[in-house]
Amino acid sequence: MISKLRVLLFVFAIVSAFFLWSFVPGLLDKQELLVLNTFRLQVQNHDSKDQNVVIVKKEKSFHAHNEKEVVKNIKVDISSNSAEEEEKNRVKDLEDQLRDNIKDNKNDNDIKTVKKEIEKDKEKDKTIEVDMKEKEDGEQEKVKEVIKKQENTEGPPLCPEKGENLVGPLFIDQSLVKDLAPLEQELGIASGGNVEKGGWYQPTMCTPLTKVAIIIPYRNRFEQLKIFLRHMHPFLQRQRFYYRIFVVEQLFDDPFNRAGLFNIGYTEAIKMAEFDCFVFTDVDLVPEDDRNYYGCPTSPRHMSVAVDKFNYKLPYEAIFGGCGSFKRQHYEDINGMSNLFWGWGGEDDDLFARIKKRGYKLTRPAMQIGRYTMVRIHHFQSSQADPNRMNLLQSSNERMEFDGLNTLKYNLKEIVVDPLVTFFKIEMKKSMYNL
Ligand code: BGC
Numbered sequence: 001m002i003s004k005l006r007v008l009l010f011v012f013a014i015v016s017a018f019f020l021w022s023f024v025p026g027l028l029d030k031q032e033l034l035v036l037n038t039f040r041l042q043v044q045n046h047d048s049k050d051q052n053v054v055i056v057k058k059e060k061s062f063h064a065h066n067e068k069e070v071v072k073n074i075k076v077d078i079s080s081n082s083a084e085e086e087e088k089n090r091v092k093d094l095e096d097q098l099r100d101n102i103k104d105n106k107n108d109n110d111i112k113t114v115k116k117e118i119e120k121d122k123e124k125d126k127t128i129e130v131d132m133k134e135k136e137d138g139e140q141e142k143v144k145e146v147i148k149k150q151e152n153t154e155g156p157p158l159c160p161e162k163g164e165n166l167v168g169p170l171f172i173d174q175s176l177v178k179d180l181a182p183l184e185q186e187l188g189i190a191s192g193g194n195v196e197k198g199g200w201y202q203p204t205m206c207t208p209l210t211k212v213a214i215i216i217p218y219r220n221r222f223e224q225l226k227i228f229l230r231h232m233h234p235f236l237q238r239q240r241f242y243y244r245i246f247v248v249e250q251l252f253d254d255p256f257n258r259a260g261l262f263n264i265g266y267t268e269a270i271k272m273a274e275f276d277c278f279v280f281t282d283v284d285l286v287p288e289d290d291r292n293y294y295g296c297p298t299s300p301r302h303m304s305v306a307v308d309k310f311n312y313k314l315p316y317e318a319i320f321g322g323c324g325s326f327k328r329q330h331y332e333d334i335n336g337m338s339n340l341f342w343g344w345g346g347e348d349d350d351l352f353a354r355i356k357k358r359g360y361k362l363t364r365p366a367m368q369i370g371r372y373t374m375v376r377i378h379h380f381q382s383s384q385a386d387p388n389r390m391n392l393l394q395s396s397n398e399r400m401e402f403d404g405l406n407t408l409k410y411n412l413k414e415i416v417v418d419p420l421v422t423f424f425k426i427e428m429k430k431s432m433y434n435l
Contacts, residue, residue, distance in 0.1 A: 159206035163239040166290045170235070172373045177226035184419040187233050195233050199421035200244035203237075210295050212236075212243040212325075213275040215265030216283050217258045219250050224284045224375050229420045231286050238290055244273065247283075248424045251413060256383045259337035259347035260428050263408045266336060268415075268424050270328070278331055279303075281323040288371040296327045299360045305370035312371060320355070320362075321348040322372065334358050335404030338392070342430055344382065346389030353396035409433065 177183055187193040194201050202208060214236070218225065225247065236243050246269055248261040262280045269275055277296035285304055287294075292303055304322030306312040334354040341347035355362060364370060392399070409432040416423040 156204070156206050159203050159208050159240040161209065162293050162295075163290070165238055167238070168291060169289050169371075170231075170287075172286055172288060173230065174227060174373070174375055174377060176223060176377075177230055180226055180420075183226070183230055187229075188419040190419065194237055195420055197419055198244060198417045199229075199233075199246075199419075200242070201233070201237055202242045203240050206240060208240065208242045210241045210277050211273060211275045212241050212277045212279060212295055213265070213269040213273075214243055214245045214279045214281065214294070215262055215269065216245070216247045216281055217250070217256070217261035217265070218247045218283055219256055221283050223377075225421075227375055228283050228286060233420065235287065235290050236294060239294055241277075241295055242273075243294070244269070244275075245421045246424060247421055248426060251425055251427055252429070254429045255342035255386070256344075257339065257342055257428055258383075259341055259351070260339045260408070260410070261426070263336040263339060263405055264410050264412075264424060264426055264428070266331060267405065267408060268412065272422075276328050277325060278328065279323065279325045284375045285323050286373045286375055287323075288373055289369050291369050292365050292371075294325065296325045297363050299363055300327075300330055300355050301325045301363045301365075303365060303370055304372045305364050306367045307372045307374055309374045309376075312367070314367075318349065318352050320352040324351075330358075330360060332405065334360075335400055335406055336408070338396075338399060338403050339408055339433060340392055340399075340403055341386050341389060343384045343386035343389075345385050346393055349393055350396045350399075353393070354400050357397050357400060407433075 185191040185193075187195045189196050196202075214232070216225070216228070229245070232245065246265050248265040248268075250256060250261055265280075266278055269278070279294050281304075285307070287303070294303070302320050302322075302324045304324075305314055307322060334351075334357075337354075338347055338350045341350065352362075410426045410428040412424060412426055414423070414425040416425065
């Protein structure tokens with residue numbers, strides 16, 4: 001009898017242990033799980049030969065161990081930063097205030113108070129950029145040339161470097177654009193708006209300092225594209241440069257090749273105008289603050305630093321996903337992006353490796369300015385993860401020379417010049433690449 005009881009107790013203990021164990025991941029909150037996942041990726045990238053790495057949570061950080069020791073240099077802090085939290089709430093309050101002002105049409109004094117706060121933020125953003133500025137280069141010379149030319153002509157004065165009539169935090173309208181025609185009427189040049197056919201704009205009251213190509217990789221996301229265009233045209237116009245929005249649409253059924261589409265957008269855009277700056281952005285990323293500059297500073301810039309999907313935090317230091325900008329010569333210098341990532345993930349990590357390899361320092365806007373809403377509604381289909389991405393990431397540095405702009409293959413099927421955007425409809429297939 002006693003021995004039966006012992007067996008029962010033993011079985012009960014084992015079952016309970018399993019039961020409790022299954023709850024262990026549940027002890028981590030969402031943010032921690034996010035950190036854990038990206039950390040796991042870093043560990044894999046760090047040393048793929050070391051198969052026995054395990055990750056443990058110790059107080060406020062994760063550590064990676066192999067059988068004998070802590071794997072060097074990998075430790076991720078998961079402690080919450082209360083100063084950042086505070087800042088987040090403050091900006092949120094500002095946004096609400098501004099939204100109310102717009103809604104209720106409150107008097108000018110209220111708006112002035114909000115604007116004053118925004119001015120303070122502007123100062124903060126500047127400091128960060130100055131800290132990050134690294135190398136001066138030939139492009140600066142180009143700008144100087146434009147300035148000189150301007151001084152000797154009678155045309156309009158130069159546009160302000162970072163825009164005019166900026167609002168700061170913006171209301172994000174995610175409602176459906178049922179019919180594009182009224183939006184085209186509102187924004188398009190044909191009916192009194194500012195956007196020229198093909199989705200471009202040039203300030204008339206001042207001479208723009210830069211020509212920016214906005215490039216969007218695309219497939220089957222028309223609802224999101226319409227929301228993007230409604231938000232972005234007025235946003236970009238306040239930044240007072242020449243811009244044109246290009247959508248690169250991958251036709252047919254091969255897995256989506258986000259980075260390849262960026263390369264194609266780049267290659268086709270420079271045939272149309274002398275762009276000196278390129279913004280590569282996902283179609284579902286809508287900036288929440290127009291002080292987030294869509295031009296190109298002295299080195300490559302990662303703009304989507306605080307996305308709502310990631311709790312307005314950078315998921316990991318080396319992330320370059322979402323939205324970023326490059327001067328033309330810098331994009332050429334890194335040979336663009338890889339053409340070999342088919343499906344979700346990895347291509348932006350590969351891009352980060354290229355930037356690092358070439359010795360460029362990344363610039364980023366301040367966290368309270370580089371805020372984004374990811375439009376999740378009206379999204380019907382996601383790409384499958386690329387199973388080969390981890391392997392490819394092992395060779396990012398070596399591949400840069402022979403995988404990118406210089407090995408790009410595609411067929412341009414059609415160019416559609418719509419009132420608010422230019423489409424490049426292209427065919428790009430895995431079978432075109434034998435690497
Ligand atoms: C992927 C990136 C992606 C990031 C954030 C990483 O695991 O490799 O492509 O941008 O997660 O979602």
